[in-house]
Amino acid sequence: MVSFSGAGLSAESGVPTFRDAQTGGLWAKHDPMRLASPQGFAEDPQLVSEWYAHRRRAIAEAQPNGAHIALARHPEMIHVTQNVDDLLHRAGAKQVIQLHGTIAADRCHASCGYEEAVDMTDPPGLRHCPDCGDQLRPAVVWFGEALPSSAWTDAEQACRDCDVLLVIGTSAVVYPAAGLIGLAKSAGAKIVIVNTQASDASSLADVELLGNASEVVPALLEEPARPR
Numbered sequence: 001m002v003s004f005s006g007a008g009l010s011a012e013s014g015v016p017t018f019r020d021a022q023t024g025g026l027w028a029k030h031d032p033m034r035l036a037s038p039q040g041f042a043e044d045p046q047l048v049s050e051w052y053a054h055r056r057r058a059i060a061e062a063q064p065n066g067a068h069i070a071l072a073r074h075p076e077m078i079h080v081t082q083n084v085d086d087l088l089h090r091a092g093a094k095q096v097i098q099l100h101g102t103i104a105a106d107r108c109h110a111s112c113g114y115e116e117a118v119d120m121t122d123p124p125g126l127r128h129c130p131d132c133g134d135q136l137r138p139a140v141v142w143f144g145e146a147l148p149s150s151a152w153t154d155a156e157q158a159c160r161d162c163d164v165l166l167v168i169g170t171s172a173v174v175y176p177a178a179g180l181i182g183l184a185k186s187a188g189a190k191i192v193i194v195n196t197q198a199s200d201a202s203s204l205a206d207v208e209l210l211g212n213a214s215e216v217v218p219a220l221l222e223e224p225a226r227p228r
């Protein structure tokens with residue numbers, strides 16, 4: 001079994017999902033789709049930097065929920081995630097593939113190769129690359145940018161090889177990541193979806209379980225009680 005997760009996995013830890021992020025709060029008037037793009041960064045780097053600082057602090061305060069913990073209890077599982085948070089790692093998961101990078105590091109916007117971990121509790125503001133002088137930016141994948149090639153290759157392999165793809169908390173609208181569900185299905189895997197509502201992947205589901213990830217995933221993965 002391989003898991004393929006999105007923002008819904010971390011929602012109950014208090015990390016807002018991408019497509020619900022506009023409901024209320026300080027950042028309600030800003031479109032996350034715009035902020036998470038090279039165009040948004042070019043237009044207003046200070047705004048994008050402040051948005052990431054806000055999210056980094058929120059993630060630093062968040063704790064893994066029951067779904068992260070249940071997934072991490074299966075060391076044989078590969079976890080392909082679109083999430084940039086570190087909650088699967090903090091739950092103890094070892095095999096995590098982050099398709100959209102990590103919010104826990106900054107990298108050089110000019111792709112000179114410079115990358116450094118950031119303090120999530122006290123995130124830095126705008127800074128320049130010590131190697132080439134370009135701007136540093138979060139080590140995440142923005143719209144229009146290529147996914148890290150080794151993460152993508154490993155994720156494709158995992159999805160081709162699995163018997164069951166457990167799809168958790170994703171709207172399945174962002175590509176190429178969402179295409180992994182169809183890839184797994186074409187390769188013969190059963191598709192099990194956990195989401196609070198129907199998603200763009202619903203038509204591919206062999207089993208669709210509607211509910212909160214923190215309740216459904218532990219119930220699904222827990223060891224059956226042994227007869228005495």
Ligand code: BJW
Nearest residue numbers: 006007008017018019082143144169170171174175196213
């Ligand atoms: C619960 C729950 C609970 C809630 N329990 N469930 C037209 C067609 C196809 C593709 C394109 C197109 N036009 C443009 C594109 C390409 C574009 C794309 O896909 N756009 C679509 C929006 C149309 N893709 C790209 O640009 C990608 N790159 C690319 O294509 O490169 C080409 C290239 C090749 C070679 C060289 C150069 C370029 C890159 C995509 C990067 C996405 N990045 C983001 C931001 C990351 C950084 C950050 O976080 O700041 O990744 S966008 C955002 O969406 C984030 C997420 O990982 C991603 C997916 O969202 P996710 O996780 O599904 O979240 P939500 O909010 O959408 O859904 C949450 C779900 O949870 C919902 O279903 C809820 O119901 C559910 N839920 N609570 C269970 N408690």
Ligand code: ZN
Nearest residue numbers: 108112129132
């Ligand atoms: Zn650089």
